[in-house]
Amino acid sequence: xxAYIARRLLALIPTLFFASLIVFVTVRLIxxxxxxxxxxxxDISAGKxxxxxxxxxxxxxxxxxxxxxxxxxxxxxxxxxxKSLWQNTPVAEQLLVRLPITFELGALALLVALAVxxxxxxxxxxxxxxxxxxxxxxxxxxxLSVPSFWVGTMVMVFPSIWWGWSPxxxxxxxxxxxxxxLGQMAIPAIILGCALSAVTxxxxxxxxxxxxxxxxxxxxxxxxxxxxxxxxRHALRNALIPVVTLIGLQAPLLIGGAVIxxxxxxxxxxxxxxxxxxxxxxxxxxxxxxxxxxxxxxxINLIVDLSYGVLDPKVRYR
Amino acid sequence: MASxxxxxxxxxxxPARGPFMRFVVRLVRxxxxxxxxxxIFMLFLFCGIFADVLAPYGMNQISPLNRxxxxxxxxxxxxxxxxxxxxxxxxxxAQLSVIIxxxxxxxxxxxxxxxxxxxxxxxxxxxxxxxxFVDAWMSFPDLIILxxxxxxxxxxxxxIIATLGLLLGIAGSRIIRSAVVSVRExxxxxxxxxxxxxxxxxxWRHILPNVMPPVIVLFTTRLGVVILIESGLxxxxxxxxxxxxxxxxxxxxxxxxxxxxxxxxxxxxxxxLTVVVYAxxxxxxxxxxxxxxxxxGSR
Numbered sequence: 001x002x003a004y005i006a007r008r009l010l011a012l013i014p015t016l017f018f019a020s021l022i023v024f025v026t027v028r029l030i031x032x033x034x035x036x037x038x039x040x041x042x043d044i045s046a047g048k049x050x051x052x053x054x055x056x057x058x059x060x061x062x063x064x065x066x067x068x069x070x071x072x073x074x075x076x077x078x079x080x081x082x083k084s085l086w087q088n089t090p091v092a093e094q095l096l097v098r099l100p101i102t103f104e105l106g107a108l109a110l111l112v113a114l115a116v117x118x119x120x121x122x123x124x125x126x127x128x129x130x131x132x133x134x135x136x137x138x139x140x141x142x143x144l145s146v147p148s149f150w151v152g153t154m155v156m157v158f159p160s161i162w163w164g165w166s167p168x169x170x171x172x173x174x175x176x177x178x179x180x181x182l183g184q185m186a187i188p189a190i191i192l193g194c195a196l197s198a199v200t201x202x203x204x205x206x207x208x209x210x211x212x213x214x215x216x217x218x219x220x221x222x223x224x225x226x227x228x229x230x231x232x233r234h235a236l237r238n239a240l241i242p243v244v245t246l247i248g249l250q251a252p253l254l255i256g257g258a259v260i261x262x263x264x265x266x267x268x269x270x271x272x273x274x275x276x277x278x279x280x281x282x283x284x285x286x287x288x289x290x291x292x293x294x295x296x297x298x299x300i301n302l303i304v305d306l307s308y309g310v311l312d313p314k315v316r317y318r
Numbered sequence: 319m320a321s322x323x324x325x326x327x328x329x330x331x332x333p334a335r336g337p338f339m340r341f342v343v344r345l346v347r348x349x350x351x352x353x354x355x356x357x358i359f360m361l362f363l364f365c366g367i368f369a370d371v372l373a374p375y376g377m378n379q380i381s382p383l384n385r386x387x388x389x390x391x392x393x394x395x396x397x398x399x400x401x402x403x404x405x406x407x408x409x410x411x412a413q414l415s416v417i418i419x420x421x422x423x424x425x426x427x428x429x430x431x432x433x434x435x436x437x438x439x440x441x442x443x444x445x446x447x448x449x450x451f452v453d454a455w456m457s458f459p460d461l462i463i464l465x466x467x468x469x470x471x472x473x474x475x476x477x478i479i480a481t482l483g484l485l486l487g488i489a490g491s492r493i494i495r496s497a498v499v500s501v502r503e504x505x506x507x508x509x510x511x512x513x514x515x516x517x518x519x520x521x522w523r524h525i526l527p528n529v530m531p532p533v534i535v536l537f538t539t540r541l542g543v544v545i546l547i548e549s550g551l552x553x554x555x556x557x558x559x560x561x562x563x564x565x566x567x568x569x570x571x572x573x574x575x576x577x578x579x580x581x582x583x584x585x586x587x588x589x590x591l592t593v594v595v596y597a598x599x600x601x602x603x604x605x606x607x608x609x610x611x612x613x614x615g616s617r
Binding site: 011014015016017018019021022026027138141142144145146147149150153154157158160161252253255256257259260263274275277278281286289290293294295297298301 | 450454457459462466554595599603
């Protein structure tokens with residue numbers, strides 16, 4: 001197991017390096033000068049500064065490779081992501097406040113997704129090709145096709161027209177009032193969770209169908225065991241292992257979806273931070289959010305892979 | 319002798335249909351829902367291509383007297399806060415979706431094919447390094463990369479198409495790569511190698527035709543994804559800038575504040591999006607089941 005963990009950690013290093021390169025290149029090397037853009041559009045953050053001052057603040061007055069090393073060195077050694085151009089506070093501070101909020105939304109959405117997907121997926125598999133299976137599968141593709149921002153918009157508009165009720169958008173942190181916070185998170189989490197459940201449901205169904213054809217399941221039936229026992233204890237436990245991997249693969253979708261829902265329901269997470277930074281052209285924040293999101297997804301995938309090793313002994317020795 | 323040859327020819331009556339028609343018949347017979355969705359998809363294409371002819375009003379034709387009119391015979395989808403006909407705007411929205419969808423999904427497919435075939439066939443260190451890069455690339459949510467790119471380049475159609483194409487193209491190369499890896503070890507590839515065929519010839523004549531089914535499927539599934547992501551970006555105000563009538567854009571911006579007075583403003587664009595993406599996904603699923611049984615149940 002230790003060798004497995006070590007191998008997995010080593011494999012992460014080149015990936016992390018490429019990720020930092022992607023972030024750096026996307027923000028710095030794209031044709032079109034950030035500074036020109038900031039000065040031409042009369043930015044609030046650029047307003048009081050000259051071209052040279054802005055170049056200094058962004059570190060653009062140095063050769064490209066030096067910029068990269070200075071940037072990555074500051075992050076790795078000092079945890080320094082630079083300062084916000086607009087508020088002049090350290091970006092790292094902002095990230096630390098915002099990250100847990102997006103994380104909470106993502107975790108709740110994941111719970112919703114699993115709670116919806118697994119029962120329907122199992123039902124679909126044990127009643128394969130029945131009307132119920134057909135409805136469930138069409139429903140899952142429908143969930144995949146409904147844009148979450150449309151559902152979010154309708155939740156904001158229609159209840160307020162019909163019943164004069166609209167979702168609470170004055171954000172309260174979990175530490176202050178847990179119940180109220182969960183109440184605010186519930187609607188976006190359900191919308192995001194339903195969108196995510198589609199893929200999980202299909203995978204649960206496919207894996208269940210495969211496992212249900214195995215010899216040990218036939219033996220369990222032959223022993224005269226109860227359907228519930230066969231399905232839950234013998235089949236589902238084995239079918240769920242690949243579903244765990246899917247959670248890692250869905251992490252980018254979760255965060256991407258959170259950006260839009262945070263904007264609709266005014267939840268001050270990473271997404272809203274990024275969107276505000278984009279409208280203010282606050283590049284240190286944009287770069288910071290971009291990098292942290294990528295690294296967070298990689299860490300989630302690492303955890304998923306490691307837990308996979310615990311769940312499935314076959315993986316460890318490969 | 320001649321009579322035997324004659325009967326041999328006449329006893330094998332060839333169906334008069336071409337391969338395309340045979341495929342359509344199979345689609346209708348085996349996947350009725352897929353066929354219905356294919357029809358809806360074709361309708362969407364038709365609306366997109368002929369939006370200029372079909373739309374009863376201009377996309378930005380303002381009519382102050384007819385502000386916020388509910389759906390009626392004259393305005394089937396109602397009008398918005400500037401008195402613009404929502405049906406016309408939805409039709410022009412289809413046009414934008416068709417253009418962005420086909421260009422970005424096409425670009426993505428080309429990138430996936432080139433990258434997937436090269437890494438899958440050549441293998442070795444090149445493949446190893448490229449795969450780590452793809453890992454890193456796939457860790458970033460599509461929407462976040464797009465937002466960052468738009469923040470640097472400014473909003474507009476060409477940059478959205480290019481970024482989406484690159485984005486989905488790199489991610490999709492995995493699917494083509496795995497198909498290439500399984501084709502690579504076939505006897506006919508070894509035969510071609512031993513006769514001294516050039517690498518390019520092997521890739522072009524032997525590998526590419528044999529990975530065509532997943533390529534076609536990849537294109538259709540990407541189409542739905544592209545339309546959905548583009549609408550999300552437009553919803554955030556970072557897509558094709560207004561007054562261009564994108565479906566996502568119609569649900570946000572100035573129209574949003576008027577939805578409480580005219581709830582139909584919230585319905586039409588979202589419904590268009592859902593129906594089109596649903597039809598594209600179902601059609602893609604049906605195509606996959608018919609063309610590429612190995613990929614069944616995966617996504």
